[in-house]
Structure formats: C-alpha cells, structure tokens
Amino acid sequence: MGSFESVHEIGKRAKAAAGILASLPAEVKDNALFRAADALEIETNAILSANAVDFENAKNGGMTGALLDRLMLDRNRVCQMAEGLRAVAKLADPVGEVIQSWNRPNGLQINKVRVPIGVIGIIYEARPNVTADAAGLCLKAGNACILRGGSEAIESNKAIAGIMASAAEEAGVPKSAIQLIETTDRESAAELMRMNDCVDALIPRGGAGLIRKVVETATVPVIETGVGNCHVYVDAAADLDMAHNIVMNAKTQRPGVCNAMETLLVDEKVAEKFLPMMLDSLARAGVEIRGCEKTRVLWQAAAPASEDDYYAEFLALVLAVKVVSGVGEAVEHIAKYGTKHSETIVTNDSEAARFFEQNVDAAVVYVNASTRFTDGFEFGFGAELGISTQKLHARGPMGLAEITTYKYVVRGSGQVRV
Amino acid sequence: MGSFESVHEIGKRAKAAAGILASLPAEVKDNALFRAADALEIETNAILSANAVDFENAKNGGMTGALLDRLMLDRNRVCQMAEGLRAVAKLADPVGEVIQSWNRPNGLQINKVRVPIGVIGIIYEARPNVTADAAGLCLKAGNACILRGGSEAIESNKAIAGIMASAAEEAGVPKSAIQLIETTDRESAAELMRMNDCVDALIPRGGAGLIRKVVETATVPVIETGVGNCHVYVDAAADLDMAHNIVMNAKTQRPGVCNAMETLLVDEKVAEKFLPMMLDSLARAGVEIRGCEKTRVLWQAAAPASEDDYYAEFLALVLAVKVVSGVGEAVEHIAKYGTKHSETIVTNDSEAARFFEQNVDAAVVYVNASTRFTDGFEFGFGAELGISTQKLHARGPMGLAEITTYKYVVRGSGQVRV
Numbered sequence: 001m002g003s004f005e006s007v008h009e010i011g012k013r014a015k016a017a018a019g020i021l022a023s024l025p026a027e028v029k030d031n032a033l034f035r036a037a038d039a040l041e042i043e044t045n046a047i048l049s050a051n052a053v054d055f056e057n058a059k060n061g062g063m064t065g066a067l068l069d070r071l072m073l074d075r076n077r078v079c080q081m082a083e084g085l086r087a088v089a090k091l092a093d094p095v096g097e098v099i100q101s102w103n104r105p106n107g108l109q110i111n112k113v114r115v116p117i118g119v120i121g122i123i124y125e126a127r128p129n130v131t132a133d134a135a136g137l138c139l140k141a142g143n144a145c146i147l148r149g150g151s152e153a154i155e156s157n158k159a160i161a162g163i164m165a166s167a168a169e170e171a172g173v174p175k176s177a178i179q180l181i182e183t184t185d186r187e188s189a190a191e192l193m194r195m196n197d198c199v200d201a202l203i204p205r206g207g208a209g210l211i212r213k214v215v216e217t218a219t220v221p222v223i224e225t226g227v228g229n230c231h232v233y234v235d236a237a238a239d240l241d242m243a244h245n246i247v248m249n250a251k252t253q254r255p256g257v258c259n260a261m262e263t264l265l266v267d268e269k270v271a272e273k274f275l276p277m278m279l280d281s282l283a284r285a286g287v288e289i290r291g292c293e294k295t296r297v298l299w300q301a302a303a304p305a306s307e308d309d310y311y312a313e314f315l316a317l318v319l320a321v322k323v324v325s326g327v328g329e330a331v332e333h334i335a336k337y338g339t340k341h342s343e344t345i346v347t348n349d350s351e352a353a354r355f356f357e358q359n360v361d362a363a364v365v366y367v368n369a370s371t372r373f374t375d376g377f378e379f380g381f382g383a384e385l386g387i388s389t390q391k392l393h394a395r396g397p398m399g400l401a402e403i404t405t406y407k408y409v410v411r412g413s414g415q416v417r418v
Numbered sequence: 419m420g421s422f423e424s425v426h427e428i429g430k431r432a433k434a435a436a437g438i439l440a441s442l443p444a445e446v447k448d449n450a451l452f453r454a455a456d457a458l459e460i461e462t463n464a465i466l467s468a469n470a471v472d473f474e475n476a477k478n479g480g481m482t483g484a485l486l487d488r489l490m491l492d493r494n495r496v497c498q499m500a501e502g503l504r505a506v507a508k509l510a511d512p513v514g515e516v517i518q519s520w521n522r523p524n525g526l527q528i529n530k531v532r533v534p535i536g537v538i539g540i541i542y543e544a545r546p547n548v549t550a551d552a553a554g555l556c557l558k559a560g561n562a563c564i565l566r567g568g569s570e571a572i573e574s575n576k577a578i579a580g581i582m583a584s585a586a587e588e589a590g591v592p593k594s595a596i597q598l599i600e601t602t603d604r605e606s607a608a609e610l611m612r613m614n615d616c617v618d619a620l621i622p623r624g625g626a627g628l629i630r631k632v633v634e635t636a637t638v639p640v641i642e643t644g645v646g647n648c649h650v651y652v653d654a655a656a657d658l659d660m661a662h663n664i665v666m667n668a669k670t671q672r673p674g675v676c677n678a679m680e681t682l683l684v685d686e687k688v689a690e691k692f693l694p695m696m697l698d699s700l701a702r703a704g705v706e707i708r709g710c711e712k713t714r715v716l717w718q719a720a721a722p723a724s725e726d727d728y729y730a731e732f733l734a735l736v737l738a739v740k741v742v743s744g745v746g747e748a749v750e751h752i753a754k755y756g757t758k759h760s761e762t763i764v765t766n767d768s769e770a771a772r773f774f775e776q777n778v779d780a781a782v783v784y785v786n787a788s789t790r791f792t793d794g795f796e797f798g799f800g801a802e803l804g805i806s807t808q809k810l811h812a813r814g815p816m817g818l819a820e821i822t823t824y825k826y827v828v829r830g831s832g833q834v835r836v
Contacts, residue, residue: 019777019779022776022777022779023776023777102798104796104797104798108787108791110797110798115779117809117810118779118809200809200810201809201810215614215637216637219633219634221639221640221808221809221810222639223810239832242831242832245832245834246832246834248834249834249835250834253834253835335437353829357827358440358441359441361437361440361533361536361825362825363825363826364825364826364828365825365826365827365828366829366830367827367828367829367830368829368830368831368832368833369526369828369829369830369831369832369833369834370833370834370835372834373526373828373833373835378522378835379522379528379826380520380522380528390639391536391618391619391823392535392618392619392810392811392823393810395823395824395825395826396825396826405809405810405813406813407779407780407781407783407813407814408781408782408783408797408813408814409775409782409783409785410784410785410787410791411771411784411785411786411787412784412786412787413660413786413787414657414660414663414664414786414787415786415787415788415791416663416664416666416667416671416787416788416790417667417671417788417790417791417796
C-alpha cells in the first residue's frame with residue numbers, strides 16, 4: 001500500500017470518527033482523556049524506550065542543543081503530558097453551547113450552536129509532547145485529529161498516539177479519533193494538506209519554514225500559528241522602571257518562544273536616559289545587542305542592526321534596538337517588520353496608548369505589560385493549541401473554543417419563502 | 419508595467435488604505451456609502467453605456483440565457499445597487515464592538531475587540547452588481563477590497579468601481595479602499611490569490627468551478643462560498659401538507675440559487691402516500707424528476723437517477739428523489755452527497771428532529787422550514803456577502819460581522835510573566 005493510499009485511508013477513518021465524536025457526551029470524552037493520561041503514565045517505560053531510539057538517531061544525525069532537548073522525554077515530561085490531559089478533561093465541554101438564539105418575524109427560531117470543526121490535521125516538528133497535547137485538545141472539543149509529526153520523533157509519537165488511541169477506545173471513543181501518519185516523507189504531509197474531502201482544517205505548529213511550507217502547499221483551510229517578531233515600544237511618557245522590567249521579562253524570561261520580544265523601540269526623547277541603563281542590564285543577562293545608529297552612539301558596544309535583524313525572529317538572546325521619533329514611527333515600524341503577533345507600548349500617556357491600541361494590527365496589543373502573556377493559560381483559557389497569527393477564524397491564543405465552529409439550527413412550523 | 423507588478427501595486431495601495439479605514443469613524447464610512455449610491459444613480463447613463471459594450475461582446479461571444487440576463491443592467495438594477503448601498507449605510511457599524519472583556523488574577527484586563535479583517539479580495543464572475551454589493555459591505559466593515567470580476571463584465575465593473583471609489587474619496591475615505599483589477603487574464607487572478615503580504619482573505623463568489631480553482635490556487639486564506647447540494651427529508655412523522663409546501667418552495671421558488679433543494683429524500687413508510695401526489699405537483703410546475711428504483715415504481719414518469727445526479731447542484735428545475743429507510747439513512751445520504759450548505763427535515767417527531775439536527779453536518783440545519791431561508795437578509799443580518807460552506811471563520815450567511823475579525827487589547831500596570 002503506497003503512502004498516498006494509506007494517508008487517504010487515515011483521512012476517511014478520521015471523517016467517520018468525527019461523525020461519532022460530534023455527538024459524544026462530555027463524560028465519555030473526559031473519561032477517555034483520564035484513561036489516556038493514566039495509560040501514558042503506566043506505559044512510561046515503553047514511551048521512554050521509543051524516545052531513546054529517536055534521541056540516538058537524532059544525535060547520530062547531528063542534532064544538538066535546544067532541538068535535542070525538545071525531543072528528549074523523561075519521567076517528569078511524561079507526567080506533565082498526563083497532567084495536561086487531566087487538566088483538559090476538567091475544562092468545560094465547548095460543544096453544544098448555544099452561542100446566540102433569536103426569532104424572526106415569520107416565526108423561525110434561529111440557533112447558533114457550537115459544534116466541533118470535524119477533522120483537524122496537525123503538522124509539527126520534533127516535539128513529542130505536541131502529540132499528547134494536540135490529541136487531547138482535539139478530543140475534548142469533539143474533533144478527530146490526524147497527527148503528522150517530524151521524522152525525528154516518529155518512534156516517540158507512535159508510542160504516545162498508540163497508547164492514547166487505545167485508552168480512548170476503551171472509554172467508548174472511536175479509535176480513529178486519534179491517528180498518527182507513520183510515514184514521514186514529504187508526500188504524506190503534502191497529501192494531508194490537500195485532502196479537502198476528509199480534512200476540515202490544518203494547524204501547523206513549528207518554525208517559520210514549516211508554516212510557510214504548509215501555507216504554500218495546502219488546499220485545506222489553514223490556521224497559521226506562531227511566528228512572532230514581537231516589539232516593545234518605550235514611549236516618551238513611559239515609567240522607565242516599569243519599562244525596564246517589561247523589556248527584561250519580554251526578552252530574557254524565555255527567549256526561545258514566539259511571544260518573546262525581538263526588537264526594542266525607544267522614543268528618542270527618553271533614549272538617552274533609558275537606553276544605556278537598559279542595554280547594560282540586558283548585556284549582563286547575556287543578550288547580544290544590535291542597534292541603529294542612534295543606539296550605537298548611546299551604547300557603543302552594540303553591533304550595527306541590519307535590515308534583516310529587524311525582520312528576524314531570533315528566538316535567542318539577541319535583540320534589535322531602534323530609536324524612533326515617537327509612537328507614530330513605532331507603529332509604522334511594527335507594520336513593516338512585525339508578524340501580527342504581540343506588541344507592547346509602555347506609556348502613561350493615554351492618548352499614545354489609544355493610538356497604539358487602535359493602529360497596531362496584531363493579535364494582541366498590550367499597554368504596560370510584557371508580550372510574554374500571549375498564551376492560552378495566561379488568558380485563562382485553561383489550554384492552548386497554539387497562537388494564531390492570521391486573521392480568519394481565530395486570532396492569538398487558541399483554546400478549546402477556537403478549535404470549534406458553529407452551525408445554525410433553525411426550527412420552524414412549515415415556513416416557506418415568499 | 420506588467421500585470422504582476424500592477425496587481426502587487428494594487429495590493430500595496432489596498433494595504434495602506436486598510437490601515438486608515440480601520441479607524442475611520444462610522445459617519446465617514448456611511449457618508450461615503452450614501453455618496454456612492456447617489457453617484458451610481460447620477461451616472462446611470464455612463465454605467466449603462468459601459469454595460470451595453472459588455473452585453474454586445476458577450477452576445478457576440480455566444481453567451482445566452484440566464485448568464486446574459488445576469489450581466490445585463492438597466493435603470494432599475496442600477497437603482498437597486500444604489501438602494502443596497504444605502505441600506506448597508508444604515509446598518510450598525512460592527513467595528514469597535516467589545517465582544518468580551520475580562521480581568522485576570524494578576525490585574526491584566528483583556529478586551530476582545532471587533533476590528534476589520536484588512537484587505538479582502540473578491541473574485542467573481544459575470545454579475546456586475548457584485549461590484550457594488552461587495553465594495554459597499556467591505557467599506558462598511560472597514561475593509562479595503564480588491565475586486566476581480568469576470569472579463570465579460572469588465573466595462574461595467576470599471577464604471578461602477580470607478581464611480582464608487584471617487585465618491586468615497588470625496589467623503590474622506592482613501593480612494594484605494596475600492597479597487598478593481600482591470601486585467602482579467604488568469605495571471606492577475608492567480609497573483610491576487612497568492613499575495614499573502616497584502617491580502618488577508620479571499621472570498622470567491624460564483625460557480626463550483628471558480629470556487630475549486632480558488633481553493634486549489636490560493637495561499638491567502640479563503641472563505642469558500644455557495645455550492646449548495648441541499649436536501650429535504652420527509653420523515654415518516656411529517657405533516658404531509660407541510661412537506662408538500664416546503665418541497666415545492668425549496669425546489670421551485672427560485673431554482674437557480676444555492677439554497678434551492680436538489681434532492682428529495684422520503685421515508686419509505688410514507689413514500690406511497692406522499693410521493694405520487696408530490697411528484698405530480700412538481701411535474702406540473704415543470705420539474706424534471708430523476709428517481710431511485712422505489713420512486714420509479716411509485717411514479718413511473720421518473721427518469722432513473724444516477725450516482726452523479728445525487729452529487730449534482732442542478733440550479734435548475736431538475737430534482738433527484740430517493741426513498742430511504744428512515745432518518746438514519748437520510749443523514750448518511752446527506753453526509754455522502756451533500757455540500758454542507760442547507761438541509762431540512764420535515765417531521766413532527768421530536769426525536770427524529772433532534773437526531774437530524776445533531777447528526778447533519780451543514781451550515782444550516784432546518785426542522786420544518788424551507789432550505790431557501792439560508793440568506794443574510796432572511797437571517798436578519800441586513801446584508802449578505804455570500805454563504806460560507808466551509809467551517810473556519812464563518813458558516814452559512816455572511817453579514818457584516820462575518821467580514822470582521824478581532825484583536826485582543828490587553829491593559830496592564832507593568833505586569834511581567836513569572
């Protein structure tokens with residue numbers, strides 16, 4: 001059986017499973033999640049053995065550093081996956097909520113009801129925990145998922161998805177609610193991306209290259225996630241101590257994630273007072289500074305920032321810095337270089353804040369807070385399947401509601417159109 | 419200047435215009451719509467002259483019947499376009515609505531605010547009234563639009579878009595808020611569909627072929643619209659008089675539109691009583707019947723229905739008919755052949771109704787009402803940009819709210835993440 005055929009078979013099974021999942025009671029889905037959590041813990045040894053194979057292969061293949069760390073599982077990380085599933089099980093079921101209801105003059109009652117999307121394809125890289133997280137969230141929201149992880153994590157993913165699917169089946173959920181594509185060649189991914197008859201939405205999770213590939217290839221609707229070139233703009237009217245805290249947090253608290261700051265913009269009116277102290281602190285924290293000319297006059301140790309630096313999502317302890325003439329230029333800079341993810345203004349001037357809020361086009365616009373809060377848990381959603389950076393369907397952190405859709409249920413008494 | 423270059427120039431101008439449109443007061447947008455309406459009426463002669471050129475070309479090119487009728491404008495149709503714009507102007511501005519607002523334990527205030535999508539590309543066929551409708555709805559919701567109509571209507575579209583853009587400009591709206599791509603070759607459409615740096619969403623309006631082409635080609639997010647293979651299922655527990663009225667209405671009141679019924683499903687328990695009378699009535703109304711074997715036993719004049727007939731969106735006085743074993747088989751038939759548009763059950767059995775509502779996956783599921791109500795005006799939206807048949811972003815009739823998105827505005831007092 002070729003890979004084309006088998007991916008389509010997976011798709012057809014997922015579609016059939018989605019039909020059943022859509023009307024499963026919350027208790028069945030929750031029970032399945034608890035069983036899957038228990039099973040992951042019980043089968044920890046099997047998962048770790050599988051992961052050891054992936055880890056060896058990756059190391060032999062030359063993988064190093066953060067990537068290798070993301071691939072690696074240990075007892076604690078398996079427990080975290082299980083706890084994640086239990087937390088999702090405890091959230092309210094989004095399915096069936098009547099979002100709106102109204103009556104028409106002709107007597108028709110229109111109900112807008114929340115329903116699962118159906119079949120969701122998740123395309124991701126070498127982080128095996130995504131397998132458990134994504135499958136759990138999809139199941140809770142009544143969606144069948146088709147997982148397509150990176151080849152580096154294939155043995156780990158097979159173990160995790162297999163254990164979860166079996167546990168879910170024991171709880172009365174169709175086994176095909178959770179499926180992994182085991183062939184990791186390009187063709188299997190491309191087939192998933194163009195299987196419009198079976199797949200309702202695709203969510204790529206990974207770096208900019210993966211996202212771009214999916215957007216270029218897919219005919220199935222895509223929810224773009226995650227690329228974050230985030231800015232903090234320190235306004236002339238900023239509380240500079242607050243600005244210092246926010247900048248340090250946004251850049252250094254966890255530099256490898258999409259909601260970390262990549263470029264600092266500073267109003268020229270406070271640059272002389274603010275930048276030398278700020279950049280000293282950042283440098284002490286190990287941050288490499290790449291600045292505009294004005295920045296380099298104020299803080300000579302800065303390397304010159306190139307045009308590419310302003311476009312970059314460093315995901316590392318590197319920061320581009322630019323002195324701007326005010327909130328107007330800050331907004332223009334963000335419009336040109338930003339990725340519509342998370343943008344902060346630090347100011348006590350309500351007019352500047354209002355201007356920034358209104359004119360910055362991003363999923364999340366902050367006044368006086370760190371960009372690092374763009375996160376489903378920090379927003380209170382209790383879960384997160386990624387951060388959408390596109391404008392259709394969902395924007396910003398995606399929780400359970402964001403992986404549902406709605407249908408209209410219209411009840412009449414024989415109405416016809418005149 | 420090549421077409422590639424010029425389409426991209428249009429895109430860049432649209433993006434710049436969208437930045438301004440997003441924060442324009444409602445009064446400015448409404449005034450622009452009223453002025454555009456007046457201008458269309460004042461310039462009726464110019465529009466009709468342009469349309470006469472299109473009409474002659476189309477007729478000489480062999481266009482006939484309904485297509486030619488859709489292309490043709492007269493004084494009354496121009497007035498209707500103007501009245502449509504005035505009606506849109508009078509609707510509430512969707513932009514700026516705070517959809518939700520909550521506080522987090524750390525003091526962050528999270529606001530989910532409705533904002534325009536940005537730049538919307540509309541790709542459509544030979545109906546020049548779409549130019550005015552789509553431009554008006556986009557403007558009202560604060561979106562810049564890039565219109566790409568069919569070559570058959572190019573002169574009409576140039577006249578209408580040009581008049582509207584100039585009128586809008588006089589009211590203080592950027593002229594590039596309404597732009598038409600004047601080159602109607604394939605390349606200009608393909609370029610629009612892949613211009614992710616300037617276009618936020620694409621809405622194709624037209625037949626199944628156009629929709630498929632756009633889905634296949636686009637890298638910009640698409641909202642699929644309009645293909646409707648709609649069913650009416652007459653249950654064993656139906657009021658047969660009501661069923662007769664609904665079936666007649668769904669099939670014959672306006673057969674050429676996407677929410678018309680294409681296949682009638684009848685429970686075998688009432689087929690003998692219902693079908694002969696029903697099919698007599700339909701035949702008298704000029705409907706050609708293509709039935710399953712059981713149908714043809716009960717009503718011999720029926721032609722045999724092929725597999726293709728069950729998949730077909732006839733958009734004409736042709737009906738496929740199938741006798742089914744009950745609501746379960748009806749739901750399965752709809753899942754296999756339907757296009758997730760509009761589906762009706764006629765029944766007085768609340769259990770059958772509930773099963774149908776829950777298990778039919780469509781934008782609109784009706785109990786005891788005609789499929790013909792799937793329409794923005796009938797839903798009370800006061801406007802319609804099309805019927806979405808996909809599951810992301812919007813489903814069913816799309817009014818003004820459906821051509822907006824949201825952003826989060828998060829206000830803090832120096833919060834950082836721990």
